[in-house]
Amino acid sequence: MAKQRSAATHLDPSFASDNVAGISPSILAALGQANEASAAPYGGDAVSAQLEEWAKAEFGAQAEIYPVFNGTGANVVALQAMLPRWGAAICSAGAHLNNDEGAAPERLGSIKLLPQDVPDGKLRPLDVEAELGALGFVHAAQPLAVTLTQSTEVGSLYSLEELEAVTATAHQHGMGVHIDGARLSNAAAALGVGLGEMTARAGADVVSLGGTKNGALAAEAVVVVNPARVSGLGFIRKYSMQLASKQRFISSQLLELFSTDLWHRNAEQANAQASKLAEKLRGLEGVHVPTAPSVNAVFPEVPLDMAARIQSRYLVHTWDTAPSGNPVLRLMCSWETTDDQIEALVGCAVSRRA
Structure with a gap:
C-alpha cells in the first residue's frame, strides 16, 4: 500500500511533522534585532555578511552560503547549479526530492532524477555505479550528480564512513554530491558530530541546510562547499524566486540557529x-x-x-x-x-x- 496522507484540518497536528513546531524564542529575538534599523537589501546587510563568515568557518574557506525561503527551493536551486541541461541526479526512490517536491525538480528545475530502489533510504556505491552505463551514451540523460538525504525519509542515518564511500565513488566518476539536509541538525546531533564534519569533510560539494524544521521560520540555505561544482547559483536563485529582498530576516535566523548551540x-x-x-x-x-x-x-x-x-x-x-x-x-x-x-x-x- 502506498503512503496515505491525511489532510483533515480538525485533527491534532502534534505528531504530523516537525514543521508543526513554532519558532525558537531566541530566533524570534534575533528577528526583532534585525528589525531595529534599515539595512541594505538582497544580502548586502551586515547580518548576511556574518552568516557568510560563519559558513566559511564551518564548511571551509571556499564555502558560500545562499539563504532561501524553503527546502524545495534549496534543493532545486542547488541541483540546477550542479547540472548541465543534459545532466541527471541519482537519488533514492524514497527521497523527499523524488516524492514530496511536487513537480518542482522537473517543471521548474528541468532536472531528471534517477531513483534507486533502496530498502533503508540510503544510497550505496553500488547504486551510483548502477548508472555508469549511461555515461557518454547520447540517448541517455547523463548521471552527473548524486543527491543524498541525511537523515532519510525513513529515519535512517548515513554514518560518516557511508557518506565518504558514496562521495568518493561519485567523485571518482566525475559526479558532484549534494546533501538534502532538511533534518541535517537531527542527523549531526544523533551522530555526535558537527555540521561541517558530516558534510564538507565527508566529501559533499553542495548542501541544502535546513532551519525551518529545527526552530526557524521560512529559513533555509544552499551551502556551496566546492564552488567548482556549481555554476551561476546566484542567478539561478533569483530566477527561481528564492532571493529575498529583506534577506537579513532569513540570515538573522540562520545565524542565531547555527552560530550558537541552538x-x-x-x-x-x-x-x-x-x-x-x-x-x-x-x-x-x-x-x-x-x-x-x-x-x-x-x-x-x-x-x-x-x-x-x-x-x-x-x-x-x-x-x-x-x-x-x-x-x-x-x-x-x-x-x-x-x-x-x-x-x-x-x-x-x-x-x-x-
Missing part, C-alpha cells in the same frame, strides 16, 4: 522525545517498533483498531503496510514535543473510547 539543543531534544515515544509505544500490546529511532521519526506497526483510534484524534500519516497487514504510522517529534503530548498520544492509542 541547532544542537533543538535537534537533540526532538531526537530524545522520539526515543521516549518509541519506548512507550513498544510497551503496548500489538505494537511493533522494529528499531530504536535514529533521529526524530518513529515508525510503529500498530493494530488496525489502534491506528483508527490514533487517526481519529491526530493528524498522522499511514506510511506503509507491514507484512502482517497492519498499518505502519509515521510519528514525528519536534524540539517542542512535550512529555504530556507523548502521554496523551499513548493514552489515545489504548483508549477504547477514542
Whole structure:
C-alpha cells in the first residue's frame, strides 16, 4: 500500500511533522534585532555578511552560503547549479526530492532524477555505479550528480564512513554530491558530530541546510562547499524566486540557529522525545517498533483498531503496510514535543473510547 496522507484540518497536528513546531524564542529575538534599523537589501546587510563568515568557518574557506525561503527551493536551486541541461541526479526512490517536491525538480528545475530502489533510504556505491552505463551514451540523460538525504525519509542515518564511500565513488566518476539536509541538525546531533564534519569533510560539494524544521521560520540555505561544482547559483536563485529582498530576516535566523548551540539543543531534544515515544509505544500490546529511532521519526506497526483510534484524534500519516497487514504510522517529534503530548498520544492509542 502506498503512503496515505491525511489532510483533515480538525485533527491534532502534534505528531504530523516537525514543521508543526513554532519558532525558537531566541530566533524570534534575533528577528526583532534585525528589525531595529534599515539595512541594505538582497544580502548586502551586515547580518548576511556574518552568516557568510560563519559558513566559511564551518564548511571551509571556499564555502558560500545562499539563504532561501524553503527546502524545495534549496534543493532545486542547488541541483540546477550542479547540472548541465543534459545532466541527471541519482537519488533514492524514497527521497523527499523524488516524492514530496511536487513537480518542482522537473517543471521548474528541468532536472531528471534517477531513483534507486533502496530498502533503508540510503544510497550505496553500488547504486551510483548502477548508472555508469549511461555515461557518454547520447540517448541517455547523463548521471552527473548524486543527491543524498541525511537523515532519510525513513529515519535512517548515513554514518560518516557511508557518506565518504558514496562521495568518493561519485567523485571518482566525475559526479558532484549534494546533501538534502532538511533534518541535517537531527542527523549531526544523533551522530555526535558537527555540521561541517558530516558534510564538507565527508566529501559533499553542495548542501541544502535546513532551519525551518529545527526552530526557524521560512529559513533555509544552499551551502556551496566546492564552488567548482556549481555554476551561476546566484542567478539561478533569483530566477527561481528564492532571493529575498529583506534577506537579513532569513540570515538573522540562520545565524542565531547555527552560530550558537541552538541547532544542537533543538535537534537533540526532538531526537530524545522520539526515543521516549518509541519506548512507550513498544510497551503496548500489538505494537511493533522494529528499531530504536535514529533521529526524530518513529515508525510503529500498530493494530488496525489502534491506528483508527490514533487517526481519529491526530493528524498522522499511514506510511506503509507491514507484512502482517497492519498499518505502519509515521510519528514525528519536534524540539517542542512535550512529555504530556507523548502521554496523551499513548493514552489515545489504548483508549477504547477514542
